[in-house]
Amino acid sequence: MLETTIAGSLPKPVWLAKPRMLWAPWQLAGEDLAEGKHDATLLALKEQEDAGIDIVTDGEQARQHFVHGFLERIDGVDFGRRVTMGIRNNRYEALVPTVTGPLRRTGSVHAFEAEIARAHTKRRLKFTLPGPMTIVDTIADTYYGDKVALAMAFAELLNDEARELTAIGVDVIQFDEPAFNVYGEAVTEWGIAALHRAAEGLTCKTAVHICYGYGIKANIDWKAGLGPEWRHYEAIFPALAASRIDQISVECAGSKVPIELLGLLGGKDVLLGAIDVASERVEKPEEVAATVERALSFVPAERLFPCTNCGMAPMGRPLAIGKLVALVAGAALVHARISGRPG
Ligand code: ZN
Numbered sequence: 001m002l003e004t005t006i007a008g009s010l011p012k013p014v015w016l017a018k019p020r021m022l023w024a025p026w027q028l029a030g031e032d033l034a035e036g037k038h039d040a041t042l043l044a045l046k047e048q049e050d051a052g053i054d055i056v057t058d059g060e061q062a063r064q065h066f067v068h069g070f071l072e073r074i075d076g077v078d079f080g081r082r083v084t085m086g087i088r089n090n091r092y093e094a095l096v097p098t099v100t101g102p103l104r105r106t107g108s109v110h111a112f113e114a115e116i117a118r119a120h121t122k123r124r125l126k127f128t129l130p131g132p133m134t135i136v137d138t139i140a141d142t143y144y145g146d147k148v149a150l151a152m153a154f155a156e157l158l159n160d161e162a163r164e165l166t167a168i169g170v171d172v173i174q175f176d177e178p179a180f181n182v183y184g185e186a187v188t189e190w191g192i193a194a195l196h197r198a199a200e201g202l203t204c205k206t207a208v209h210i211c212y213g214y215g216i217k218a219n220i221d222w223k224a225g226l227g228p229e230w231r232h233y234e235a236i237f238p239a240l241a242a243s244r245i246d247q248i249s250v251e252c253a254g255s256k257v258p259i260e261l262l263g264l265l266g267g268k269d270v271l272l273g274a275i276d277v278a279s280e281r282v283e284k285p286e287e288v289a290a291t292v293e294r295a296l297s298f299v300p301a302e303r304l305f306p307c308t309n310c311g312m313a314p315m316g317r318p319l320a321i322g323k324l325v326a327l328v329a330g331a332a333l334v335h336a337r338i339s340g341r342p343g
Pocket residue numbers: 007178209210211212213214309310311
């Protein structure tokens with residue numbers, strides 16, 4: 001009970017990629033880059049294990065970005081035709097590749113780092129993939145001409161990839177869908193259907209991470225204007241509760257998502273964001289514990305997994321590690337209280 005995990009990414013070592021930025025350029029090339037990714041994956045596992053995280057990830061050390069890392073190995077996606085596009089409903093601009101032909105996976109995308117991670121940890125291993133709706137929101141398209149058709153085409157490829165990762169021994173496949181809190185109606189119209197296609201037939205646990213984004217300025221500014229209560233999830237939680245996805249990852253640390261909304265996720269595992277990725281301060285274990293305690297009124301301890309709000313890719317490494325330690329210490333405080341409770 002109260003097993004800890006992380007949303008997915010961790011900062012990369014400075015010798016592998018430029019620190020403290022998204023889409024950070026690699027500092028190595030060719031075989032050196034492959035070796036660097038290998039070594040950084042081991043470090044990410046070791047740091048999570050030492051912090052006491054129960055369900056670990058590869059830290060996304062082998063991909064430049066959580067969406068484009070997947071797209072780089074897909075036929076039909078042209079990285080030579082990059083355009084600047086407003087993403088997440090024009091919250092910020094990104095340089096994105098273009099779909100110019102039928103989509104086809106040319107081979108495994110993430111088997112390299114999944115195999116390394118599986119070989120070097122005995123803990124349960126979670127692997128993250130971008131969700132179909134978020135991919136569609138982070139790419140230009142001159143071929144399909146229809147968002148839903150494009151999402152379904154990506155979902156099929158994601159499913160092939162996820163099946164291979166499961167065969168490698170991954171215990172949880174998590175689809176990252178930050179677009180889910182931007183396009184509420186589309187989530188119920190086709191977002192969850194696309195997610196189901198991506199998760200079809202998987203024998204491992206499945207999760208979806210929804211969030212208010214990395215701790216970058218564009219997101220922090222956006223959140224400042226969202227008002228005193230963030231109720232975006234009210235519309236999509238009942239649909240997620242009715243979905244075939246096992247676990248839902250949500251941001252609850254320093255967030256204005258009303259905690260009672262978790263009650264709408266009845267029956268699902270909740271990966272509870274209890275670490276703020278937008279703050280430069282390491283949480284006190286008591287603060288983590290307080291977030292977990294608030295959630296316990298709406299989610300039973302067996303279904304609650306203390307987690308980070310979002311990925312930590314753009315953060316400084318010592319800060320990220322400090323936050324992992326705080327997460328585990330906070331979860332342990334609540335665990336001790338529950339186990340020590342008479343009766
Ligand atoms: Zn996130």
